Amino acid sequence: MIKIRRTTLLLPESWMMSKGRVLSIQSHVAFGYVGGKAAVFPLQCLGYDVDVVNTVNFSNHSGYGRFGGSKANASELSTIFSTMEQNGLLRPERLLTGYIPSGDALLAIKDLAVKLRERNPDLLYLLDPVLGDAGKLYVSPDVIPVYQSMLPLATIITPNWFEVEVLTGVHMTDLRTLRQALKILHHEHKVPNVVISSIPLKEWLKSVLPSDIYIPSPLLEAIVEQDYLLCITSSSEDLTPTSSPPSRVHARAVPCIPGYFSGVGDLFSALVLAHFKPSVLPTISNEANCAESNAEPEDALAHAVSHAITKTHAMLTLTQSYAMTLPEDERQPTDDELDENELDRKVRRMKGRELRLIQGQDIIRGLANVENRKMDRWVGFWDDS
């Protein structure tokens, strides 16, 4: 008797292909979009298989004031990693780590990163050194030296302004100290790709930025209350202190959306990793072209970050537009004193400001018509340094 097995679906060739596998190690919340909940769905939409290890399992993010659940300790994390290892399931092409609350847990993740890096020199590791913001630490201080020791393992890091200061010990107040901090990250900590996300565009920064990145307009600033945030990337293949110039620097000023939104950095980092194509590498000649033309930057990091800020900014705009449609008591402005007297005031605001990741999934997929934000070459950044 002849036995024939049938399949009933003819499949496009592309369905057989995978874009690759990301191991994402982050916090998990049941409600809302921070940590893994802000990062995993976008990576999946963009075609990545994502292995998801949860560092905490909480009800909601801590900004609500009330939150509950459990943290995975170092031994629980190590058990998951070692079981995956024994099963041959620890072969990601990309690694993404975010909020990790304790030094012990971070050490377990460092061990993993060391192993993955040894095994695969091409591993793309995006390390988001989540420490705090605007002068305030979110993590236990013993996390800081562990992150410092992990920096040489990373392909890309995405600290905010404050985290750069904590990691480098440099207080950035002018172009000289900004250069100094970048040099420390590239040369001492051996990080090839640095993204400093969301730097408030203070006067000293405005005064040194090339005009294609930011055109100061005192008249406009006087009538339109529009703050800007600056995003800076700095990338270099040569991490020796004598390399000259030390790196390629790109930047983009983006209008600041009023209000505090959680999970934005987690979404941004996931998008940077998703769009990072290491084959997009600059040559000396097209570097100059890129600075002058309007073409997409050829620098792999600037390319990825252009996509990431475009999509993150559109998602934030969508979220803020939605928040504005809510009843007034669900969109109270931030006021620590009032919040302290009435916890639910804060809770309602937080709820209304959760990222609209599901409703805006076409933004993630690049199917929405949104304003492009391109990282432009900061010509002359290292001149006379």
Add this chain to the structure above:
Amino acid sequence: MIKIRRTTLLLPESWMMSKGRVLSIQSHVAFGYVGGKAAVFPLQCLGYDVDVVNTVNFSNHSGYGRFGGSKANASELSTIFSTMEQNGLLRPERLLTGYIPSGDALLAIKDLAVKLRERNPDLLYLLDPVLGDAGKLYVSPDVIPVYQSMLPLATIITPNWFEVEVLTGVHMTDLRTLRQALKILHHEHKVPNVVISSIPLKEWLKSVLPSDIYIPSPLLEAIVEQDYLLCITSSSEDLTPTSSPPSRVHARAVPCIPGYFSGVGDLFSALVLAHFKPSVLPTISNEANCAESNAEPEDALAHAVSHAITKTHAMLTLTQSYAMTLPEDERQPTDDELDENELDRKVRRMKGRELRLIQGQDIIRGLANVENRKMDRWVGFWDDS
């Protein structure tokens, strides 16, 4: 000074809308697609905000032989629920529960389901009573009576053949015992919508099925090794034992894809819940039409299950086609004896058979050209009963 705030994105109206919120309570694995990993991404792709509570955090599913991680105990689950409750974050329109390994944890989830049902009579609760398959229990036996006590809370249940037998105590061997089991679920356990997924199409079933659902062809069966699985739905708004007929029954035979794949039931249940529109309700007149026409079934359950089996079957076909492209040692057939001697043999097979959920996401979104599987009315199911 006039202060104007600008937004820079004009948004389509639909982006402001949410399809609603699902609370999904399931197992979590870092690698692969079972439990929440098989259910959450599809629900998100279909536009639902999903609140995700993890009952376990494991490295991979237990079918690999080796697996590690931790289980959330009842008190951890209750803390998450009560914190969400205090924050006003426990307002899902839909509830989805899957694999819950212990009676204690299940009791915590029952308490939650009771509260959500009391608060919202329109809550759509899909309860997948994960107990086991093919005569083998996966859970502790103390889970069984808890599930039985939870059945009246459910809008839809999706047991497999074995789980129906365990829940009802009826061994199904003919049309009479199948009717008896359905009556027990509808009348004693007060479940309005029952989906019995994947029943092996044995001879007695073939002999009673209407010809539009399955046409027996001994000649074809002799030359093509093609087993079928039957999916049956039974729905009723009147759950009193005297209602006549007791329910509307629909069915569809689907070719069986060789090999064992994990997470299929979890994907299927998520898709049933996603596509269930309670407004699609039958009237006496269009019931008859539906049975005779080729139109989409008007029965809300049959409608949802038609979409769910269409997409699940296409995803399985994709997954199996991919598995066939792997090197031979990664697609060894199931052989318990060989597996026992060499654990990695099983691991390699399991890995190659993980659902291709990411590569096949267009199937989930309804954008792929796949064969439709429509649930047809089983006319005369209750005749002479």
